[in-house]
Amino acid sequence: MIGKVNPHIFDRPxxxxxxxxxxxxxxxxxAVAGGVGSALAACSSSxxxxxxxxxxxxxxxxxxxxxxxxxxxxxxxxxxxxxxAAGLEVTLLPGGPSLAPEPIVLSGKANVxxxxxxxVVSAINNGAKLTIIGACFQKNPTCILSxxxxxxxxxxxxxxxxIGVSDTNAPIWKSFVKANSLDESKITVVTVxxxxxxxATKEIDGIVAFAANEPTILKLKGLDPVTMLLGDFNYPxxxxxxxxxxADLEDPAKMKTLVGLMKAESLGWADVVADPDAAxxxxxxxxxxxxxxxxxxxxxxxxxxNTFVADADTKAHGLFWMTDEKIAGTIKSLALGGVTATPAxxxxxxxxxxxxxxxxxx
Numbered sequence: 001m002i003g004k005v006n007p008h009i010f011d012r013p014x015x016x017x018x019x020x021x022x023x024x025x026x027x028x029x030x031a032v033a034g035g036v037g038s039a040l041a042a043c044s045s046s047x048x049x050x051x052x053x054x055x056x057x058x059x060x061x062x063x064x065x066x067x068x069x070x071x072x073x074x075x076x077x078x079x080x081x082x083x084x085a086a087g088l089e090v091t092l093l094p095g096g097p098s099l100a101p102e103p104i105v106l107s108g109k110a111n112v113x114x115x116x117x118x119x120v121v122s123a124i125n126n127g128a129k130l131t132i133i134g135a136c137f138q139k140n141p142t143c144i145l146s147x148x149x150x151x152x153x154x155x156x157x158x159x160x161x162x163i164g165v166s167d168t169n170a171p172i173w174k175s176f177v178k179a180n181s182l183d184e185s186k187i188t189v190v191t192v193x194x195x196x197x198x199x200a201t202k203e204i205d206g207i208v209a210f211a212a213n214e215p216t217i218l219k220l221k222g223l224d225p226v227t228m229l230l231g232d233f234n235y236p237x238x239x240x241x242x243x244x245x246x247a248d249l250e251d252p253a254k255m256k257t258l259v260g261l262m263k264a265e266s267l268g269w270a271d272v273v274a275d276p277d278a279a280x281x282x283x284x285x286x287x288x289x290x291x292x293x294x295x296x297x298x299x300x301x302x303x304x305x306n307t308f309v310a311d312a313d314t315k316a317h318g319l320f321w322m323t324d325e326k327i328a329g330t331i332k333s334l335a336l337g338g339v340t341a342t343p344a345x346x347x348x349x350x351x352x353x354x355x356x357x358x359x360x361x362x
Contacts, residue, residue, distance in 0.1 A: 060092075061091075061265075063114055064114050066094050082265075135238035139236070139311065144158065144209070145215055147224060147226060173189070179233070179234040265320070266319045272305075
């Protein structure tokens with residue numbers, strides 16, 4: 001961190017951390033490097049197989065972070081009975097800043113997990129037999145966050161300014177610089193954490209952030225944040241990817257479970273898009289109750305988050321849909337950071353059965 005401001009001024013109970021690149025060859029690699037056992041300790045009592053006394057198939061969904069509004073679609077799927085209607089009894093498994101979701105799926109402890117793009121792809125490159133079956137975020141939510149008094153609205157606005165970049169976001173920063181042919185010698189890059197205090201106190205002019213988290217923190221402190229989305233400037237990326245074991249897509253019984261899960265998720269996320277305030281309330285009062293979440297922040301985050309979840313493509317094909325164009329853009333963006341992805345890593349096979357040619361679950 002830089003400066004001598006109070007590091008706790010802008011503390012928050014839950015934030016989206018290391019969002020798009022938590023070290024592309026780091027945590028994901030444990031999916032195939034013998035690290036599965038320790039990663040499963042927190043959910044060893046959960047099961048993604050068998051049936052209940054009522055005849056429901058047991059299943060589990062692994063999150064990549066704690067139970068904040070980021071996963072509100074799954075909360076609605078639980079409380080509104082969408083999982084149950086699909087014949088499933090689903091356990092929701094919270095993640096955390098040091099838990100990789102990829103090995104949880106590989107171990108069979110979860111049927112589906114939500115993970116970050118570079119990490120999922122890196123795990124596959126390291127030998128993990130996983131397939132990406134959907135994308136919650138249709139657009140790259142990473143941004144450059146600044147203040148209205150000294151706004152950064154386009155990449156060259158960063159020339160002559162001081163930009164904070166965390167170690168974990170350094171790869172995506174380098175990729176963005178390449179994508180826009182920026183002269184980095186004209187930008188002062190400062191290594192920071194994820195605390196936005198340095199922006200608030202104007203010690204730095206901008207910071208690499210997540211559009212549905214850090215800006216709302218500043219807004220609630222009475223400041224006027226400005227966000228420049230990387231996705232608006234040559235850096236497209238599908239994010240918050242749903243993944244499953246590749247073999248499960250070829251097993252009729254397991255495929256049925258995956259289709260049921262994704263159908264319920266789609267219905268749940270449609271509720272989030274329709275009523276983000278209700279999603280935030282459900283998160284704060286029930287699923288994230290022990291986290292001490294800020295209701296105002298969760299409501300703001302939910303509303304902004306929806307702008308990345310729903311767009312023209314999801315209106316045409318359904319939520320989570322991955323068009324060939326978006327897959328190609330994601331592959332290109334990852335390549336700039338040295339992460340190799342291929343179209344074969346992505347499959348709409350599950351969603352095709354969910355929607356059956358419609359834009360809502362069949």
